[in-house]
Amino acid sequence: MKPAIRFVDVVKKFGDQVVLDHVNVEFLAGKTTVIAGGSGQGKSVSLKLILGLMAPDSGQILVDGCDVGKLSRKELDQVRAKFGVLFQGSALLDSMTVWENVALPLRERTKIKDEELISRVEGALAQFDLTGHGDKFPAQLSGGMKKRVGLARATMLKPDIVLFDEPTTGLDPQITMDIYRLFFRTQKEFGFTSIIVSHDIPKVFNLADQVVILNDGTMTVFEHPEDIQHSEDPNIMEFVEQTMGDVYSSSEELE
Amino acid sequence: MIVRAIEQLGAGTLYHVRDLGRMAGFLGYTLAGCFKRPFRLGELVRQLRQIGVNSTPLILFIGLFTGMVLGLQGYYTLSKVGMEGTLGMLVSLSLIRELGPVLTALMVTGRAGSAMCAELGIMRNSEQFDALECMAIDPFRYLISPKFLATIIALPILTTMFDLIGIFGGYLSGVVLLGVNPGAYMNGIEVKVLNEDISLGIYKSLAFGLLVVWICTGRGYFVQQIKNAGFGAEGVSRVTTQAVVYTSIAVLLWNYLITAVFI
Numbered sequence: 001m002k003p004a005i006r007f008v009d010v011v012k013k014f015g016d017q018v019v020l021d022h023v024n025v026e027f028l029a030g031k032t033t034v035i036a037g038g039s040g041q042g043k044s045v046s047l048k049l050i051l052g053l054m055a056p057d058s059g060q061i062l063v064d065g066c067d068v069g070k071l072s073r074k075e076l077d078q079v080r081a082k083f084g085v086l087f088q089g090s091a092l093l094d095s096m097t098v099w100e101n102v103a104l105p106l107r108e109r110t111k112i113k114d115e116e117l118i119s120r121v122e123g124a125l126a127q128f129d130l131t132g133h134g135d136k137f138p139a140q141l142s143g144g145m146k147k148r149v150g151l152a153r154a155t156m157l158k159p160d161i162v163l164f165d166e167p168t169t170g171l172d173p174q175i176t177m178d179i180y181r182l183f184f185r186t187q188k189e190f191g192f193t194s195i196i197v198s199h200d201i202p203k204v205f206n207l208a209d210q211v212v213i214l215n216d217g218t219m220t221v222f223e224h225p226e227d228i229q230h231s232e233d234p235n236i237m238e239f240v241e242q243t244m245g246d247v248y249s250s251s252e253e254l255e
Numbered sequence: 256m257i258v259r260a261i262e263q264l265g266a267g268t269l270y271h272v273r274d275l276g277r278m279a280g281f282l283g284y285t286l287a288g289c290f291k292r293p294f295r296l297g298e299l300v301r302q303l304r305q306i307g308v309n310s311t312p313l314i315l316f317i318g319l320f321t322g323m324v325l326g327l328q329g330y331y332t333l334s335k336v337g338m339e340g341t342l343g344m345l346v347s348l349s350l351i352r353e354l355g356p357v358l359t360a361l362m363v364t365g366r367a368g369s370a371m372c373a374e375l376g377i378m379r380n381s382e383q384f385d386a387l388e389c390m391a392i393d394p395f396r397y398l399i400s401p402k403f404l405a406t407i408i409a410l411p412i413l414t415t416m417f418d419l420i421g422i423f424g425g426y427l428s429g430v431v432l433l434g435v436n437p438g439a440y441m442n443g444i445e446v447k448v449l450n451e452d453i454s455l456g457i458y459k460s461l462a463f464g465l466l467v468v469w470i471c472t473g474r475g476y477f478v479q480q481i482k483n484a485g486f487g488a489e490g491v492s493r494v495t496t497q498a499v500v501y502t503s504i505a506v507l508l509w510n511y512l513i514t515a516v517f518i
Contacts, residue, residue, distance in 0.1 A: 051389055077391040091386035094377075108392045153390075 037214030288395030307409030322424025343443030375475030
């Protein structure tokens with residue numbers, strides 16, 4: 001299967017700390033990849049490298065064959081146009097209403113007429129259960145609602161690739177399931193490549209087509225989430241013991 | 256001990272050189288953002304209201320009292336040598352050449368510059384800049400350049416208001432309260448205030464406008480890269496304080512340099 005994103009021999013350091021040590025990994029097009037690992041292992045850094053918000057110390061990050069580290073600002077913007085991103089804290093523009101936040105990518109990146117813009121934004125608000133909340137500001141929203149607004153904004157332009165940085169951090173179990181259901185539904189509808197960085201290991205593995213475990217600067221790829229539990233790598237075994245136990249939620253929960 | 260001191264000196268120098276480089280790059284991107292389409296005229300108007308219109312009452316208040324104090328002090332000094340008739344010239348030249356541009360810039364720094372710095376710092380900490388970049392929206396064109404243009408446009412206008420109300424304040428205390436001849440007061444302004452004086456005031460206010468918006472927005476934008484600033488809300492508050500202090504120092508230094516060159 002064709003990779004949407006490839007890490008080729010990527011090294012990223014912060015001072016003496018090596019976060020990514022000659023990493024080679026492929027993220028498959030149209031599939032969901034979960035990046036898991038302990039705190040400070042470089043999960044969010046990996047996303048920032050993909051987006052060109054940070055540059056690797058060496059190696060290449062190829063998005064549809066383009067090395068994001070070597071692109072001009074204009075070319076980088078063209079590559080970024082393929083992405084939708086749901087940030088850990090949602091990163092909604094707090095001086096704008098929910099409606100304006102969702103409309104922002106359409107307003108800035110397309111030349112559609114006002115009537116179409118209104119109908120698309122209203123449609124997105126309805127799709128993400130936000131009807132009636134368009135006039136609120138981000139500070140007036142709950143954590144789950146902020147995530148829904150962030151997801152609506154991220155998918156507004158029907159991106160090819162959606163990145164999720166800790167999509168359920170700080171949410172209660174019920175809202176977490178709501179977010180995963182919404183993700184499941186949206187991914188099914190749009191068919192985008194998705195990369196999820198998450199601590200919420202057992203739940204999020206049900207969404208994954210492949211799992212990448214990030215540990216001590218290396219990325220280990222598992223084709224099936226179940227393979228992780230059978231790994232004989234002591235680091236992975238320790239990670240499984242600490243984070244997963246034998247808890248798995250059923251796939252039906254997400255339907 | 257000595258080696259350590261040299262190391263620290265070197266590290267400090269490198270940090271400041273890098274910081275200056277960052278700030279120079281920031282100014283370049285901000286200037287480029289002013290010419291990128293689509294122009295954000297609505298945002299420019301909103302910033303003009305925020306930085307210019309909303310600062311007007313404060314500027315008028317400070318300008319009036321500065322002029323009144325100048326009138327009182329000027330009268331006290333000039334009356335010692337029997338030259339009260341030149342009070343209008345003293346008040347108007349002091350305001351137009353020096354006090355108007357400097358005090359207006361300091362007031363705008365305290366009122367609008369600190370707000371811009373804090374706003375951008377909070378946006379940086381909550382990943383709002385990253386979000387804009389990921390949506391392929393240039394944060395300079397979208398957010399910073401409108402603030403830049405608005406400050407550069409607003410400052411000369413506010414300075415002119417400051418000068419005019421200050422001259423009126425001087426008239427109130429000098430002519431109305433202390434009895435200086437009104438004709439002599441107005442004549443001093445008409446004859447002695449030259450076009451060069453007015454131009455100098457305008458040049459200064461343009462330069463100060465650039466300094467205020469550059470330092471304040473730049474500090475906010477780089478809030479996470481500023482040494483010893485701390486993180487989160489504390490980081491934003493420290494960097495905002497730093498921005499106000501740096502801008503005030505820069506304004507006073509530039510004021511001296513410009514005066515020295517033009518005098």
